[in-house]
Amino acid sequence: MKVLEKFPALKTRLPTRLMTQGGELPLDTGKGPVLYLEDVSVSFDGFKALNKLNLYIDEGELRCIIGPNGAGKTTMMDVITGKTRPDSGEVWFGQLINLLELDEHQIAQGGIGRKFQKPTVFEQLSVYDNLELAMASDKRAWKNLFFKISGEQRDRIAEILELIRLSGHRERLAGSLSHGQKQWLEIGMLLMQDPRVLLVDEPVAGMTGEETERTAELLVSLAGRHSVIVVEHDMAFVRSIARKVTVLHQGSVLAEGTMDQIQQDPKVIEVYLGE
Structure with missing residues (x-):
């Protein structure tokens, strides 16, 4: 079912350019x-690479995306x-934000973060400094190079350090971390x-195994608190976290459902799980 049929209110949207004075995007997910x-x-x-792909992600959900190499x-x-502009189709962030009108930098600022497979951290800086540099402050100018963090911001860094289990490594150089720890640090950033x-x-x-x-x-x-989209090939890992799984094949959605449903789907077994 098309999203505009499910959520008629989406037919009336404000232009993406209507941002707040602080540059924040007017995200509204109340009706879709x-x-x-x-x-x-x-x-x-x-x-x-993509063939009339339809994908819908709800607020706060954890979605796993699987599929063979070349699935899209x-x-x-x-x-x-x-990074890539589609030949056709629509891509919306909430009800108001047409992502096809924005560049990569605006999308990242607007609230969509991406972690690549290979961790990209500042290896010559400490774990703490990596998090401080990544802090969302005034992104309209580079004056944040000279800002002094507040107590609230220090508390936020401490919270993230605890969450990613690197509190005991805050002064270590990022380059000395294990592969898994670098992955966690980048997620923290x-x-x-x-x-x-x-x-x-x-x-x-x-x-x-322990890092996994x-x-x-x-x-x-x-x-x-966040909507998390995980692309992964490790089926044991997917099963351990999956709430809902989407299987891509030849640029389209082949199947969608729980991991149990996916593993029993004859089409998925044929093109992916049976490899």
Whole structure:
């Protein structure tokens, strides 16, 4: 069912350019999904990476996206974050924000954070300094290079350090952390900006069993306050965190449901789980 049929109020929207004086986007999810892609298609040299993709993400939900290589998972994230412009379709953030009108920087500022598979942290800086640099302050100018953090902001850093289990490593150089710890630090850096939607690409690749378990606990704890979209190939990990799973195949949604439903779906077994 099309989103405009499910939520008629979405037919009347304000232009994206109507932002607050502080530059914040007027996100409103009271009558529909926090994020949706509808009939989105993307072609690269004749290859359809996305083919009329429909995806609807609710406020505060944890969604896992799976599928074989070439299914369109990375292109989907590229479209959401403004890296790739679709040939056709719509991409909306809440009821008011047309993401196709915004660039990557505006989308990131507006509340959509993305964590790539390979962690990108400032390795020559401490864990604490990485979080401080990532803090959402006045992004309209680089004067935040000289700002002095408040007690409230220090408390926020401490909260994030506790959440990502790096409180005991706050003064360590990020480059000395384990692979899993770097992944957690990068998630913490995104959380410093308080995103409404968090895209996480293969978070447990290369992790130890203990790190994988801790990562599962972290992502589950984020759901509710944030909408979390996890792209992952590790089926055991997906099962440990999944509430709802979307399977992509040839750029479209092949199946959607609980992990049990997905694992019993003949179409999914044929094109993915049976590989």
